[in-house]
Amino acid sequence: MSNTTILDDVTTAIVLLGDADEELRLRAAVDLGTWQAAEAAPALVARLGIEPSHAIRETLSWALLRMPAAARPLLRAALGEPDWLARMQACHVLSKLGDRDDAAALLPLIADPVDAVASRAWWAAGQTGSPTVTDALAAQLGRGDSELRNSLSIAFEELRDLGVVALARRLRRDEAAGVREHAADTLGLIGSPYADPAILLLREATDDPDPMVRFAALNALGQLDSPRARAAVRAVSDANDPRLRRLAERLVRRHRPEPAPIAPEPTDRPLPVGVVAAAPGVLVGLACESGLLAESRTLPALAGRIATLAAADPDLDRAGLLAAALPDGSTVREALAALSARAGERIGLAAVERLDGTVAHAVHTAADGSPVGVLLGHTGSPGPDTDRIVAKVLLQVALCRARYLASGDVPAHVWRDVREAAQDRAAADGLTGALGERAVAGAVADYAVRNVLLQQVSITDPGVTIDALLYGRGIRITGFRRLTAGDRR
Numbered sequence: 001m002s003n004t005t006i007l008d009d010v011t012t013a014i015v016l017l018g019d020a021d022e023e024l025r026l027r028a029a030v031d032l033g034t035w036q037a038a039e040a041a042p043a044l045v046a047r048l049g050i051e052p053s054h055a056i057r058e059t060l061s062w063a064l065l066r067m068p069a070a071a072r073p074l075l076r077a078a079l080g081e082p083d084w085l086a087r088m089q090a091c092h093v094l095s096k097l098g099d100r101d102d103a104a105a106l107l108p109l110i111a112d113p114v115d116a117v118a119s120r121a122w123w124a125a126g127q128t129g130s131p132t133v134t135d136a137l138a139a140q141l142g143r144g145d146s147e148l149r150n151s152l153s154i155a156f157e158e159l160r161d162l163g164v165v166a167l168a169r170r171l172r173r174d175e176a177a178g179v180r181e182h183a184a185d186t187l188g189l190i191g192s193p194y195a196d197p198a199i200l201l202l203r204e205a206t207d208d209p210d211p212m213v214r215f216a217a218l219n220a221l222g223q224l225d226s227p228r229a230r231a232a233v234r235a236v237s238d239a240n241d242p243r244l245r246r247l248a249e250r251l252v253r254r255h256r257p258e259p260a261p262i263a264p265e266p267t268d269r270p271l272p273v274g275v276v277a278a279a280p281g282v283l284v285g286l287a288c289e290s291g292l293l294a295e296s297r298t299l300p301a302l303a304g305r306i307a308t309l310a311a312a313d314p315d316l317d318r319a320g321l322l323a324a325a326l327p328d329g330s331t332v333r334e335a336l337a338a339l340s341a342r343a344g345e346r347i348g349l350a351a352v353e354r355l356d357g358t359v360a361h362a363v364h365t366a367a368d369g370s371p372v373g374v375l376l377g378h379t380g381s382p383g384p385d386t387d388r389i390v391a392k393v394l395l396q397v398a399l400c401r402a403r404y405l406a407s408g409d410v411p412a413h414v415w416r417d418v419r420e421a422a423q424d425r426a427a428a429d430g431l432t433g434a435l436g437e438r439a440v441a442g443a444v445a446d447y448a449v450r451n452v453l454l455q456q457v458s459i460t461d462p463g464v465t466i467d468a469l470l471y472g473r474g475i476r477i478t479g480f481r482r483l484t485a486g487d488r489r
Helices: 003-016 022-035 038-048 054-065 068-078 084-097 100-111 115-128 131-138 146-169 177-190 196-205 211-223 227-235 242-254 291-295 298-312 318-323 332-343 384-400 412-428 433-451 466-470
Strands: 273-279 282-288 347-354 359-365 371-379 476-484
Touching: 003 022, 003 038, 022 038, 022 054, 038 054, 038 068, 038 084, 054 068, 054 084, 068 084, 068 100, 084 100, 084 115, 100 115, 100 131, 115 131, 115 146, 131 146, 146 177, 146 196, 146 291, 177 196, 177 211, 196 211, 196 227, 196 291, 196 332, 211 227, 211 242, 227 242, 227 332, 273 291, 273 298, 273 359, 273 371, 282 298, 282 371, 282 476, 291 298, 298 318, 298 332, 298 347, 318 332, 318 347, 332 347, 347 371, 347 476, 359 384, 371 384, 384 466, 384 476, 412 433, 466 476
Parallel strands: none
Antiparallel strands: 273 282, 282 347, 359 371, 371 476
């Protein structure tokens, strides 16, 4: 067949895509796909959004898959069509292409108001294998009936470990009960080893106030093939909830005999994340390997108990604190090892910071979501006004990263380095004489504003500095300590 004949046939087939006769439409789609007629891609994509026959839509999809380079940009454009059928079919074809680069284009469709479109977008997003889709998918947990929820779970199953963090975060009690239940069900579907990092949070969810969430969390633990998961199931076998207890007993009967999980071996690798707890006069930092453990309820609770213990005995150093006994009789070292075994990751006592005198304490959240503990020594008469001002300064220390209390606390060598660096910049900029000196003096003043607490602009009262905020209130700051989750001391 000549090129001219093929061109004429392609033109004819494009016209027949819209014929009233279903057989002719089907034949036209088959021919265009067989010929891999890339010039027909716009017509094929356009027909996807209006073709009433499911069988023909599948044939149109097949034809487009035979010309991916021509089809992909048109399919991405079709994701923005007002016709829901066009959006749905575009998602369907893109899911078969499974290209990571399609993830960004699919994101808006994940929350599409039409369930049929959203469901296809979920599957397509799962096929991209991109971690960028997981939070958007997790935001749809709990949506629709069981069939729709199942389609979202299956999309997460395709992503394997990539979606586990987003799912585990939805187990928190500030989410709706239906969301928490769906998250637990989905983690169970993903299974081991991919969902194993969520074991501790699933165990926490077996204490959820909602009975359906408790049941879903325990059922998910039962689907994980891990000694830690089985240990978590055994821990629920004496639950007060009879339905939960019966399920736990059935799951335990399936378990093979095995030793209890043990804590991972210590290594020299630093622990990248953690939590901070505060008690009167002391800050305690616990470090761990995963953000999920840091976001659990269990690790912050343990940090709080350790901080309370440290506050009760100001003479305890880090080594002494590790050997000290908690109210349940276990030492801090033993409690850390027990939680490490349950969580399947290393946990350590990273830092203990103390401050003497009259000291206020707080834990705030930094811009990146990590905890920041603060101790603030102060003088002043007890009362609501003092408490209010002290709370403002605690927030200032937490979020504004002051290094020194007053200018006089800055070491002489630091001032020298700041001045020399400013002089070098002034010289490089061609500033000499009085103008150069003013530039240097300004740089020194700027350093103080950034790094000296009393000279910083107040984060709660931007019209004044911290020094001015304290003026005339009978309050003097005597010192401060700041501890982040990443600090090691």
